[in-house]
Amino acid sequence: xxxxxxxxxxxxxxxxxxxxxxxxxxxxxxxxxxxxxxxxxxxxxxxxxxxxxxxxxxxxxxxxxxxxxxxxxxxxxxxxxxxxxxxxxxxxxxxxxxxxxxxxxxxxxxxxxxxxxxxxxxxxxxxxxxxxxxxxxxxxxxxxxxxxxxxxxxxxxxxxxxxxxxxxxxxxxxxxxxxxxxxxxxxxxxxxxxxxxxxxxxxxxxxxxxxxxxxxxxxxxxxxxxxxxxxxxxxxxxxxxxxxxxxxxxxxxxxxxxxxxxxxxxxxxxxxxxxxxxxxxxxxxxxxxxxxxxxxxxxxxxxxxxxxxxxxxxxxxxxxxxxxxxxxxxxxxxxxxxxxxxxxxxxxxxxxxxxxxxxxxxxxxxxxxxxxxxxxxxxxxxxxxxxxxxxxxxxxxxxxxxxxxxxxxxxxxxxxxxxxxxxxxxxxxxxxxxxxxxxxxxxxxxxxxxxxxxxxxxxxxxxxxxxxxxxxx
Numbered sequence: 443x444x445x446x447x448x449x450x451x452x453x454x455x456x457x458x459x460x461x462x463x464x465x466x467x468x469x470x471x472x473x474x475x476x477x478x479x480x481x482x483x484x485x486x487x488x489x490x491x492x493x494x495x496x497x498x499x500x501x502x503x504x505x506x507x508x509x510x511x512x513x514x515x516x517x518x519x520x521x522x523x524x525x526x527x528x529x530x531x532x533x534x535x536x537x538x539x540x541x542x543x544x545x546x547x548x549x550x551x552x553x554x555x556x557x558x559x560x561x562x563x564x565x566x567x568x569x570x571x572x573x574x575x576x577x578x579x580x581x582x583x584x585x586x587x588x589x590x591x592x593x594x595x596x597x598x599x600x601x602x603x604x605x606x607x608x609x610x611x612x613x614x615x616x617x618x619x620x621x622x623x624x625x626x627x628x629x630x631x632x633x634x635x636x637x638x639x640x641x642x643x644x645x646x647x648x649x650x651x652x653x654x655x656x657x658x659x660x661x662x663x664x665x666x667x668x669x670x671x672x673x674x675x676x677x678x679x680x681x682x683x684x685x686x687x688x689x690x691x692x693x694x695x696x697x698x699x700x701x702x703x704x705x706x707x708x709x710x711x712x713x714x715x716x717x718x719x720x721x722x723x724x725x726x727x728x729x730x731x732x733x734x735x736x737x738x739x740x741x742x743x744x745x746x747x748x749x750x751x752x753x754x755x756x757x758x759x760x761x762x763x764x765x766x767x768x769x770x771x772x773x774x775x776x777x778x779x780x781x782x783x784x785x786x787x788x789x790x791x792x793x794x795x796x797x798x799x800x801x802x803x804x805x806x807x808x809x810x811x812x813x814x815x816x817x818x819x820x821x822x823x824x825x826x827x828x829x830x831x832x833x834x835x836x837x838x839x840x841x842x843x844x845x846x847x848x849x850x851x852x853x854x855x856x857x858x859x860x861x862x863x864x865x866x867x868x869x870x871x872x873x874x875x876x877x878x879x880x881x882x883x884x885x886x887x888x889x890x891x892x893x894x895x896x897x898x899x900x901x902x903x904x905x906x907x908x909x910x911x912x913x914x915x
Contacts, residue, residue, distance in 0.1 A: 449480070449483075449484060450553060451481065451484070451553040451554070451555075451556055452473065452477045452480050452481040452556065452559075454470050454471070454472075454473070454556070454559055455470070455471040455472070455473075455477075456469050456470050456471060456777075457469050457471065459777075459780040459781050459782070462636065462781065463747075463750045463751055463781045463782065464751070465636075465751065466634065466635040466636045466718045466719075466751055467635075467636060468635070468636055468637070468638075468639050469636050469637065469777060470534070472559070472562055472563060472566055473559055473560070473562075473563045478510055478559075478560055478563040478564075479510065479511060479513070481555065481556050481559065481560060482507045482508075482510040482511040482555075482560060483511050484548065484553075484555050485504060485507045485508070485511070485555050486547060486548065487504050487507075487508060488504065488547055491503060491504045492545035492546070492547065493542040493543070493545045493546050493555075493557060494542070495545055496541040496542045496543075496544055496545035497541060497542045497893070498541070498893050498894050498896065498897030498898075499525045499526045499604070499893065499896050499897050499900055500525050501521070501522055501525050501526050501542075501561075502521050502524075502525075503542055503557055505521045506518040506519075506521040506522050506560075506561070506564065507555065507557070507560060509521060510560055510563070510564065515564055515567050515568065516568070518564045519564050519565070519567075519568045522561060522564060522565070525900070526561075526896070527603060527604045527606075527607035527608070527646070527650070527896070528600060528603060528604065528646050528892075528896065529561050529562070529564065529565035530562060530565035530566055530569055530642045530645065530646060531600070531629060531638065531642065531643065531646060531892060532558070532561060532892065532893055532896070533558050533559065533560075533561040533562025533563070533565055533566075534558075534562055534637065534638050534642070535629075535633060535637065535638055535892050536558060536891060536892055536893040537771050537891055537893075538556075538557055538558035539554075539771070539772065539773075541891075541893065542557045542558075543555065543556070543557050543558065566642075569642070569645045569646075569649075586613060587610070587613055587614070587615050587653075587654045588613045588614070588615065589615045590615075591613060591614045591615060591678060591910060591911075592614070592615045592616075592617070592676055592677045592678055593605075593609050593614050593615070593616050593617075593677060593678060593679045593680070593681065593906060593910075594616075594617050594618075594619060594672045594677040594679075594680045594681070595616060595617070595618045595619065595680075595681045595683060596619050596663040596667070596669075596672075596680065596681070596682050596683065596684055596850065597618075597619070597620065597621075597627055597663065597682065597683040597684035597685060597883075597885075598618045598619075598620040598625035598626060598627050598647075598657065598683075599626070599627025599628050599629065599683055599684075599685050599883060599884075599895065600627065600628070600629060600683075600883065600892045600893075600895045600896045600899065601681075601683035601685075601882045601883030601884075601895040601896060601898050601899035601902075602618055602627070602681060602683035602883075602899060603618070603625075603626075603627075603646070603647070603650065603896075603899070604895075604896040604897075604899035604900050604903070605681045605683065605880075605882070605899035605900070605902055605903040605906075606618050606650055606655045606903075607650055607653065607655070608899070608900055608903035608904065608907070609903050609906060609907060610650065610653040610654060610655045611653060612907050612911070614906075614907070614910075615654065615656075616654075616655045616656070617655075617656040617657075617658060617677075618655060618656065618657050618658065619658050619661040619663060619667050620657065620658065620659045620660075620661065621660070621661065621662040621663060621684075622659065622660070622714060623659050623660055623714075624659065624714060625647050625657045625659060626640075626643045626644075626647065627683075627685055628685060628687075628892075629643045629892070630643055630713065630714055631709065631710040631713050631714040632706075632709055632710070632713065632741070632744070633713070633744065634709065634712070634713055634744050634747065634748050635713065635718065636747070636751070637744065637774075640713075662849065663682070663684055663849065663850035664849040664850035664851070664852065664853035664854065665849060665853070668853055668854065669682075669854050669857075669876065669879055670854075670855075673878070678878070678910055679878045679879070679880065679906045679909070679910065680878065680879045680880070681872075681879075681880045681881065681882070681899070681902055681903070681906070682850065682865065682874070682879065682880070682881040682882075682885060683881070683882055683883045683885065683895070683899060684847065684850055684883075684885050685844075685883060685884040685885055685895075686844045686845055686846050686847070686864070686884040686885055686888060686889060687706060687844055687847050688844055688845045688846060688847040688848075689704035689705065689706045689707075689840065689843075689844050689845075690840075690842050690843045690844060690845060691704065691840055691842075692736065692791055692840060692842065694791055694792060694793050694794070695792075695793040695794065696793050696794030696795060696796065696802075696805075697794060697840075699794050699795075699796045699800065699801070699802050700728075700796075700800055700801045700802060701728060701730070701801050701802030701835075701836055701837050701838060702794055702802055702838045702840070703728065703837070703838070703839055703840070704839075704840050704841075705735075705737070705741045705742065705744075705745045705839050705840060705841035706844065708727070708728075708745055708748070708839050709741070709744060709745060709748065711725050711726070711727045712725075712727055712748055712752065715727075717752075718748075718751065718752065727752065728837055729752050729753050729754070729837070730749060730752070730754050730835075730836055730837025731753075731754060731755045731756075731836055731837075732754070732755060732756050732834055732835045732836055732837070733746070733749040733754045733756070733757045733758070733835065733836075733837045733838075733839065734757075734758050734760050734786070734805055734833060734835040734837070734838050734839070735749070735757065735758070735759050735760065735838075735839045735841055736760050736761075736791055736838065736839070736840050736841060736842060737759075737761070737840070737841030737842045737843075738759065738761040738763065738767070738768040738769055738770060739769045739770050739841065739843075739889075740769075740770045740771060740774055741841045742759055742761075742770065742839075742841035743759075743770045743771075743774040743775060743777075743778050743783075744774075745839045745841050746758075746759055746778055746783045746839075747777065747778050747781060747783065749837070749839070750781055750782060750783065754837070756784070757782070757783045757784070758783070758784050758785070758786045758833070758835075759778070759783060759784070759785050759786065760786045760789050760790075760791060760805075760807065760833070761785065761786070761787055761788075761789070762788065762789060762790040762810050762823045763787070763788070763810075763812065763820070763821065763823055764787055764788060764812060765785065765787060767820060767821065786807070786833065788809060788810040788811065788812070788823065789807040789808070789809060789810065789831075790807065790808045790810055790823065790825070791805050791806070791807060791808075792805075792806045792807065792808050792830070793805070793806050794806075794838060795832075801836065802835060802836055802837065802838060803834065803835075803836070804832045804833060804834050804835060805832070805833050805835055805838060806830055806831070806832050806833075807830065807831050807832070807833055808825050808826075808829070808830060809825075809826045809829035809830065809831065810823040810824060810825055810826060811823070811824050811826055812824070843889055844884070844889055845862070845863060846859075846862075846863045846864055846865075846885055848863070851863070851865070851885075854876070854879075856875060856876050857874055857875060857876055857879070858874065858875035862888070864885060864886055864887070864888060865881040865885055865886050866886075867880070867881050867882070867886055870901075870905075871901070871902070871905035872886075872898060872901050872902030872905055873902075873905060878909075880902040880905065880906060881902070882895065882898030882899050882901065882902045883895035883898050883899065886898065
């Protein structure tokens, strides 16, 4: 390995903000080989790497970075894929700053190693090649499939894809059932093309298909397929990874006015329905000229930046706290501001109003101030008496979180839920109250990150392998 250096972090090349708002091309362009090698050389190769402790899927981060620095991308890929089934996805959308990079010893100097960018570089280089076996097991090879070891995954988001990859690499015959017409879950319907190209998701899915994982689309868990059906068909275990896709709303007057949408619906129409690619796809969507997005997370940023690309003249993020409390990734906030999204901070919606035709005209906002911390430790926003303003808007997008969809849960007798309607599991194994049924991801933990869902899928898959094989291998 080449000599380590404490040079400045290599910046990520990005498209120009003015140009990128005119299309859905990916914003971050990725490192080239020289940039990746330079960034990899910054790693100190700590004897006790805290970065690994911050990775929910336990990637051997120093080892794969050392391989990059040595110019051995195949070795780097093998190391990553031994525990991470979706590196090209994780390198793009995981909040590394709060996980692996957040533990990097160089963070004390403000410049942690760009672990996510390096992971993306390796994955992209290998996906562009001819890697016959997309998943490489912990033992270093792909095993022959045993049709008697059949496992079903309901939902095809990151938790299920990870579980499927882990089990298929160990000889299990895995079938993934997806309610929509394309696999990928939130990776396909939720995250915009400019942040996560669908071609990347397709390649990751294809790498699992190369392991003989079957994908059955248009199968709705709890309706066209039930847990009981799957056991009757001979599956030995079932993993539930359906996410939490039922949107929360604001609960204020006027939310039923035409022009008020949940972020789930808005993004699904544009991402999965390809409304951004009109007229090649004719999925209808309310375009909006003056758009207001309510919420401060990554979904709110995705919706706001998407609205700009769909032709909005102005887009505002309406958030009841300050910039310091925004839960979205800093990178996503910075990109949104660069592209022209504005922030309507310390503002809470009170009511929507319609014009004479019944379409959205405006939203009344309550001005807020920051008070003492609440039970969560965050400063609590307090209304300023008599301080109101009317914001003119013809499209409002609600991005204030999600909750469990009851379709599958309500049609699975014996499945124990917690007080918020999420599935209760054994935290160590991922097994639910029904023997042989496991769960992970947002349907258990609520809205979380892609990598956290993947970690849950891996833990559950490991438990399934242990139960059915007597070992994890």
